Amino acid sequence: MIEVKHITKSYNGKKALDNVSFCLGKNETMCIIGSMGSGKSTLLRCIAGLEHPEEGSICIDGCPLTQKNAGGYNYIGMVFQDFNLFPHFNVLHNLTLAPIKVLGVSEKEAEEQAYQQLQKVGLGEKAFLFPNELSAGQKQRVAIARCLMMKPRLMLFDEPTSALDPIATAEVMDVMRKLKKEITQVIITHKISLVNEIADSIIFMQNGKVCEKGSPADLLYAPKQAATRSFLSYQKNMIYRIENAQFDRPELNARIECYCNRFGLGSQAFHFVQLVVEEILNLLPLDNGLDLVLSKSDTEVRMSLNITLSFEEKMYLDPLQAKDDLSLSLIEGLCDVIQETTNEDGRKLIHLELNKERLL
Ligand code: ADP
Numbered sequence: 001m002i003e004v005k006h007i008t009k010s011y012n013g014k015k016a017l018d019n020v021s022f023c024l025g026k027n028e029t030m031c032i033i034g035s036m037g038s039g040k041s042t043l044l045r046c047i048a049g050l051e052h053p054e055e056g057s058i059c060i061d062g063c064p065l066t067q068k069n070a071g072g073y074n075y076i077g078m079v080f081q082d083f084n085l086f087p088h089f090n091v092l093h094n095l096t097l098a099p100i101k102v103l104g105v106s107e108k109e110a111e112e113q114a115y116q117q118l119q120k121v122g123l124g125e126k127a128f129l130f131p132n133e134l135s136a137g138q139k140q141r142v143a144i145a146r147c148l149m150m151k152p153r154l155m156l157f158d159e160p161t162s163a164l165d166p167i168a169t170a171e172v173m174d175v176m177r178k179l180k181k182e183i184t185q186v187i188i189t190h191k192i193s194l195v196n197e198i199a200d201s202i203i204f205m206q207n208g209k210v211c212e213k214g215s216p217a218d219l220l221y222a223p224k225q226a227a228t229r230s231f232l233s234y235q236k237n238m239i240y241r242i243e244n245a246q247f248d249r250p251e252l253n254a255r256i257e258c259y260c261n262r263f264g265l266g267s268q269a270f271h272f273v274q275l276v277v278e279e280i281l282n283l284l285p286l287d288n289g290l291d292l293v294l295s296k297s298d299t300e301v302r303m304s305l306n307i308t309l310s311f312e313e314k315m316y317l318d319p320l321q322a323k324d325d326l327s328l329s330l331i332e333g334l335c336d337v338i339q340e341t342t343n344e345d346g347r348k349l350i351h352l353e354l355n356k357e358r359l360l
């Protein structure tokens with residue numbers, strides 16, 4: 001359906017895309033993962049015709065997409081992180097504008113189609129509202145419906161849920177799930193759970209190159225490249241280094257919140273995780289530095305917190321030695337498993353499993 005061959009794109013002499021190739025069949029969904037600056041957005045923008053690669057070719061159903069053959073880009077819809085709706089037009093007008101202006105569809109016909117598309121994304125009742133009267137999840141669903149109005153053969157999504165809270169994310173994911181059966185999709189996302197569920201194939205990008213391609217079973221569960229493994233472990237875990245007692249607490253809390261969001265855990269769960277972290281840090285010596293790792297189980301609502309610090313004889317979580325009884329009893333109440341062990345290499349490890357019910 002789409003064939004990308006050896007495309008290269010540079011900005012100021014630096015390659016944002018370096019010899020990127022992939023193929024995707026009709027009604028297949030491909031996800032693109034990779035860290036910031038790896039070229040994911042540039043790749044989608046080249047496919048959408050918002051940028052033009054210096055080398056290589058992009059074909060849809062055998063027809064090359066080029067600046068000269070710009071009509072081909074009408075078959076492609078693109079959804080952005082920040083919706084890009086026209087704020088001064090109502091929802092209906094946002095949807096009908098392009099079909100009327102670009103495809104020459106009559107106003108009546110465009111409106112009929114718009115109602116159908118709005119129905120499809122669950123917003124049949126919202127046609128006369130303005131973008132600022134909608135929630136973020138509703139705005140993103142309008143943006144998707146607006147793309148569908150152009151009858152695209154290919155939908156491109158650039159981090160469609162990364163500006164959204166867990167509820168809005170779930171709404172948008174629901175729409176993407178339905179679309180999977182009907183249309184070819186390329187999705188850039190950091191949500192590994194979405195990738196796992198929706199992707200037929202995945203590419204992992206690094207420094208403008210495709211570092212690894214594969215099915216979810218291969219790429220997520222048995223990655224071949226060390227770079228892919230390290231990216232995935234970073235995505236699954238939140239790793240935070242605390243250098244000393246003056247560390248940046250608001251930043252740590254923000255990281256915990258992002259992490260909880262990524263797994264669709266609500267604000268209650270976030271406050272709970274934050275509380276456990278606060279109490280455990282209150283019991284530990286911070287001045288020699290420690291590493292805090294938050295991980296979430298793939299299959300259930302379970303989170304654990306692992307802390308590594310340089311070894312000391314003292315048992316920080318022993319009732320007789322703990323420096324704060326209240327913090328310790330809070331932790332005992334908030335965690336199902338509490339372990340304090342010493343490694344052979346002389347480091348102390350603390351493992352906590354957070355109470356499952358409180359994460360729901
Ligand atoms: P990603 O979406 O994976 O975070 P991008 O495709 O946005 O990465 O960016 C890839 C590289 O290209 C980055 O180094 C970025 O700074 C650079 N880049 C992207 N767009 C532009 C632009 N319009 N002008 C200059 N450099 C850009």
Ligand code: MG
Pocket residue numbers: 040041042
């Ligand atoms: Mg990007």
